[in-house]
Amino acid sequence: MQRIQQDLNRFRRIVRGQIKKNLRKYMSQGEMIGRQGKRAVSIPLPQIDLPRFRYGPKQSGGVGQGDGEVGDAIGKGDPQEGSGEAGKDPGQHIIEVDITLEELAEILGEELELPNIEPKGQKNIVAEKAKYSGIRRVGPDSLRHFKRTYKEALRRQVSSGLYDPKNPVIIPIRDDIRYRSWTETPLPQSNAIIIYMMDVSGSMGNEQKELVRHTAFWIETWLRSQYKQIEICYIVHDAAAKEVDKETFYHLREGGGTRISSAYNLCNKIIEERYPPAEWNIYPFHFSDGDNWGNGDTQICTKLLANEIIPKSNLFCYGQVRSLYGSGNFFHDLKNNFENEDGLAMYEITKRDEILDAIKEFLGRGR
Amino acid sequence: MKRTDLSPELQAAWDEIDGYAKGFGLDYFPIIYKVLDYKTLYEIAALGGFPIRYPHWRFGMEYDQLSKGYTYGLSVIYEMVINTDPSYAYLLEGNEMVTQKMVMAHVTAHVDFFKHNMWFAYTNRKMLDEMANHATRIQRLINRYGYEMIEDFIDVCLSLDNLIDYHAPYIKRPEARTEVPLSSPLTEERAVEGLKVDRDYMRHYINPPEYLAQQRQKQIEEKQKARNFPENPQKDILLFLLNYAPLEPWQHTILEIIRDEAYYYAPQGMTKIMNEGWASYWHSRIMTEKALNDSEVISFADHHAGVVATSPGRLNPYKLGLELLRDIEDRWNKGKFGKEYEECEDIQAKRNWNKNLGLGQEKLFEVRKLYNDVTFIDEFLTPEFAADQKLFSFDYNDRNDLYEIASREFKMIKEKLLFQLTNFGQPYICVENGNYGNRAELYLKHRYEGVDLKYDYVRDTMRNLHTIWTRPVHLETIIDDAPYILSYDGNELTKQKL
Known part of the structure; x- marks a missing residue:
């Protein structure tokens, strides 16, 4: 073993500790999502730096070399200092640390005390x-x-x-x-399918979609650590539902009313046609601001959930995000109908800080 | 164990380079080359050039960053050399021959610089052994007190390791406390009698009342001073802590080790531009004038261009040092210095100035002996050079979160550059009082030079200082143009306007 391995392991342990400590912050700011590679995420970690008496960066400026007129921009704010020469002086920059998704999931699991999921049956793929x-x-x-x-x-x-x-x-x-x-x-290998459904009616703004995106990132990180393979479907709905790709899912914005049952119908159809429950672990997630079109539709929804979707799924999760127009009634309607239903988890996310709690609620059941 | 010494081909190349370098008048310690695979090379780089260091996570972090840079192809370490006698230099296994030759030429100049530059005169040339000793001592402490405890304290010490006096080996500074004998005149009450008077009638003449009053005043001041502690502000804060902080023996050991190592590395930080410039100057000359084969020219040019590449936001010390040395050589060859040249107003005449003195080489060797980056820039940076090299100063614009070119004026550029280099680019902080308020509190003063301290770092650093001093710690500094005292009492940092 190399001499340095010992120091490297120690460093990795410290990084892990830091991430754990600041998990809530990372989860709410979504800093990791933009830095996600195929197998790892890169995390900026200022806390790990050794503090010293040193100058603040902004007043000091410096001397450079090259063409340009007075007033020309030569670089962006913070990361400028000491970029380039890697690691020459540990006090010079915020450190970016790579961490594998498995490790991240492990930290998430430990911090939120998430139980490992017992996959359904043995007749999997x-x-x-x-x-x-x-x-x-x-x-x-x-x-x-x-x-x-x-x-x-x-x-x-x-x-x-x-x-x-x-x-x-x-x-x-x-x-x-x-x-x-x-x-x-x-x-036998256990595979899972995540079906995301999101309300894209006018009342869901960018902030709400960001909340959904962050929550989804952590859901995926965790479920990936639990199953060999994961497939993901995206459904958007307003008054009607359709299946879309990931890009569209997060960026599409439609006007009009909301008929949640349309999404549940489509979800059910996708399960029926492509993911027989005997072979798949099924995780439908639905995000909306809780405004539904009238009581009639809500009744159709509860019926669909009770008779079709919940029995077929490992877990059905409903996340209600508060929009500019407040939160709708759907959360309470579900709560009244499924008080003691183990197969349904729901959380009302009002601000980013609560993503962590939502994840805990969704995934804390080990289903 | 893998062989790490030079292969016959490399040995032949080294014999050749060695001959050329000595022929040019470079004079260096014996150099021992080690050819390492990239993992080992990067490991040693992470350990600051020394194969045996005490265990610490930051070496692991360095390694992580360095090897990532290598894996992604962002940065390559070609060469590493340490200041010891004999000197050890590391080559990366599998580099092409021309690269190895260039590195060897580069290394000869570095070692020549280590040997002759006066700022290195007091460095420990047996540092390889010393570092290994440090490692052993710390390992022993770890075995005794546990890893976490020792690591935490090393972290504390490292966060203070820039609080040393970079010029300490060369200057005799006033002591923190002058030795005063127990029954000295200072400790006793003593009537001021003035000068000795033999004849009474002369008394008034020899000791006039004003003089006596002056003497009394002086005595009071001296007593006051004796009560101050330290008597004079201390720049080497680590030494002050070693001497006066209530440290456990094991803490003392660690702090001493960290301070030793900080002093060892200090001259390298003080001469970065010169040292790299000197090495680049010589690898360039040795290669292009002597050692280069026809088939190697393109490869060499490519590498050299990489070494001296510039980017707008960052000054490349290799480039700046190299160009400035070449400029000095040219000026002293042509006699472009001295009163007559300085006072010449005719730009054209100045440009074409040539007295054929041929003093360039001689001057270069003198410069490498006597200067550090600060004095080097201060003395040899000329307006013509700054314009030729397209130097500019930049500032931060908080309206758009961008760094922008602020000026191409020589005065501004030089000022900024010197500011960056003075005291190693670190804030200048002294111990003013070790018994502040007569409560054994530590009072530090930041000599303000136009730039505020990084506030969140101040807080954490003061917490670390408090860990060592164990009594409240104060720092006088300036924040947003107003003087403040920052105080840390073990629980929280308070900020008070002066």
């Missing part, structure tokens, strides 16, 4: 896993089985009288060589 268990006569040299090859040679030499116990030389020939071979064993 089946994946092939290769296992080296057999022997065959052909194969690549890298898989040559030394012992078996010599055994074969010995057997051949003994039976053909070529073996001399006084001079026990064994020379394998082409036919003696044996190779390891693999068989593919089917392994």
Whole structure:
């Protein structure tokens, strides 16, 4: 092991501690979302810097070199200082630390005390896993089985009288060589589908959508750590619902009224057609400001939930975000109808700080 | 164990470079090269050039950042050399030969600089051993007191490690406390009698009343001073803490180690521009005049261009140092210095000035011996040079959160540059009083130079100071043009207008 590994591990532990401590802040500011790569997120961590008496950056300015007129901009505010030369002086910049999504999920789980999810049933999608268990006569040299090859040679030499116990030389020939071979064993794997539904009617503004986006990021981070594979569907609705891609989901804005049942209908249809509940762990999430078109539609919704969606899903989550026009009644309607329903979690998110609590409510049930 | 010494090809290249460098008059400690794979090289870089250091997370952080830079192809460390005798230099395994040659040439000049520049004269040339000793001592403390406890205290010390006196080895400063014998005249009440008088009638003449009064006043002042502690402001705050803070022996050990290492690295910070300029000057000359094969020219030019590349927001010390040295060489070759040249008003004549003195080389070697970055810039930066190099000063504009070019005026540029370099670009802070309010509180004073301290850092640093001093800590500074005393009493930072 390298000498530095010890220091590196220690550093990683400190980073973890910092993230844990500031989890609520990170969750509310969504700083991580923009920095998400395929497998890791990069997190700015000013707290880890060693404090020293030093100058504030803004008054000091500096000297540079190159073309340009007086008044020309040469760089943006903060990150300017000390950028470039990586790590020359630890006191020079906010440190960006990469952390894998698995690790982040682990921290999230530990901090929020999220229970691991028990996947539904065993009849999930089946994946092939290769296992080296057999022997065959052909194969690549890298898989040559030394012992078996010599055994074969010995057997051949003994039976053909070529073996001399006084001079026990064994020379394998082409036919003696044996190779390891693999068989593919089917392994059950649990997969999950997230179906996001969002109200895009006029009353849902940018701030509300941001709330949804942050919440969704953390939901995905957690569920990804629980399932081998995750698929995600996006449904937007106002008075009518349609399935869209991720980009559209977060940016589309429609006018008009709201008929939540349209989304639930579509959700149900997608489950029926593409994700048989026997094989999939299903997580529908619905976000809205709670304004629905009349009592009649709400009744259709509760019926759909009770008879179709909730029985098919692991968990149905409803997040109500407060909009400019206040919060609607849908939250209370659901609450009255599903008081003791384990398969339904709901939370009213009024400000960003509460994302953490919403996540805890949604995912704290281990379903 | 992998071989780390030079391969026969590299050894041949080194023999060649060594010959050229000595031929040019460079004079350096013996250099021991180690050829390392990138992991080991980056590990050593993270450890500040020394293979054995005490365990600390910041080395891990450095390593994380450096190796990330390497993995993403953002930055490459070609070379590293440490100031010891013999000197150790590290080469990156698998670099092409021309790169290795360039690095070797670069390294010879660095070591020449370490050996001859006066600011390095008092550095410990056996630092390799010293660092290893530090590591052992700290490891022993860890075994005894536990990792967390030692690490926390190292963090505290590191956060204060810029509170040293960068010029301490060269200047005799007034002591914090002069030794006073127990029964000294100062401690006793003593009537002022004036000068000795043999003849009584002369008394009034020799000791006039004004003189006696003056003497009495002086005595009172001296007594006052003796009561002040320290008697004079102390710049080496770490030393002051070592001497007077109520430290446990193990804390004393750690603080002393951190201070030692800070002093070891200080001259390198004070001569960054010169040192890199000097090394770049020589690798450029050795390579282009002697060592370069036809087939290597393009590769060399590419690397060299990378070394001296500039970007608007950042001054490249390699570039600035190199160009300034070349400028000095040119000026002293042509005699562009002295009263006559300075006072010449004719721009054309000044530009074409040439007395064929040929003093350039001699001057360069003198400069590398006697100057540090501050004196170097102060003395040799000329308006012509600043214009040629397109230097400018920039300021922060808070209306649009951008840094903007503020001026191309020579005076502004020089002022800014010197400000950045003076005291290592660190605020100048002294211990004024170690017994403030007669309550054993620590009173520091920030010598304000136009820029406020970073406030959140001040708070955390004062908390660390308090950890060591254990009594309340005060800092006099200026915030938004008004003088304040910041006080930390162990619980919170309070701010009081003076």
